[in-house]
Structure formats: C-alpha cells, structure tokens
Amino acid sequence: MNNNTEIVNRLLDLISEKGLLPTPLVKKLGLAQGTINQLRKAKNIEKNIQLRSLYEFLGANRDFILTGKGPRFVKEVQEPQINYTDQALEIEYLKKLLKAQEEIIEILKEKLKDTESKEIAEPKRKQI
Numbered sequence: 001m002n003n004n005t006e007i008v009n010r011l012l013d014l015i016s017e018k019g020l021l022p023t024p025l026v027k028k029l030g031l032a033q034g035t036i037n038q039l040r041k042a043k044n045i046e047k048n049i050q051l052r053s054l055y056e057f058l059g060a061n062r063d064f065i066l067t068g069k070g071p072r073f074v075k076e077v078q079e080p081q082i083n084y085t086d087q088a089l090e091i092e093y094l095k096k097l098l099k100a101q102e103e104i105i106e107i108l109k110e111k112l113k114d115t116e117s118k119e120i121a122e123p124k125r126k127q128i
Contacts, residue, residue: 003045004039004040004041004042004045005040006068007039007045007051007065007066008036008039008040010064010065010068011036011039011051011054011055011058011060011065012036014055014058014060014065014072014073015054015058017072018058022036025054025057026054029053029054029057031050031053031054032050035050035054038050039051045066046066051065058073059073059074059075060072060073060074061073061074
C-alpha cells in the first residue's frame, strides 16, 4: 500500500468515525466529486489543499492524517485558548451593532407613526 492510500484510508476512517459519508462531505465542502480518489494519486499530498480542507473540517490532527502517529483529533492535542482581547473587541463591536440596530428601529417606528397619522388624517378615497 502506498503512502497516499494510507493517508486516504485514515481520512476515510475519521470521516466514518464522525458519522459522515465521503461523497456528501466532499460536496458540502465544495470539492470535486472525485477528490478522494484523486488524493490517492496526488503528488505532494502533504500540501494538497483538498486534503487540508477535509481534515480541518473534521477537526483531525494533520500529523495523524499524514503519518498515523499522534492524537486523531486536534482537540486531543490541546484545548483552544481564549484570547480575551479578541473577545473584548468582539463584545464591544456587538454592543455598537446592537445600538445601531436600536437606532434604526426607532427611526422606523417614527416613520410608521408618521405614515399611520397621515392615513388617519387623509383616509383613502374609494376609486370609481
């Protein structure tokens, strides 16, 4: 068995372990239908972008996919670290976005109120 076949087999095992099927997964990621078969023949499979898309989507450990060594999934390698600076910036952005949305809602309420008062003052006439 060549190295590419072993890599593809590990990938297929992980796809199955996640309860997925290869063809719908490839389609979901926007890859060509024959992607998995093409990987078996790929040169420089380690740098193949389609392979990378697949293992990243699965949360698979790159080293495990390529060598069969190490943890199968990235989360087994290390827990993600929270960057509080990014989180604080995101919260600040969301607060500003919420405020802008509230302002838009108030403007729309005023326009609706103006429209309703005009309709009351000038009832629609029946067309003959």
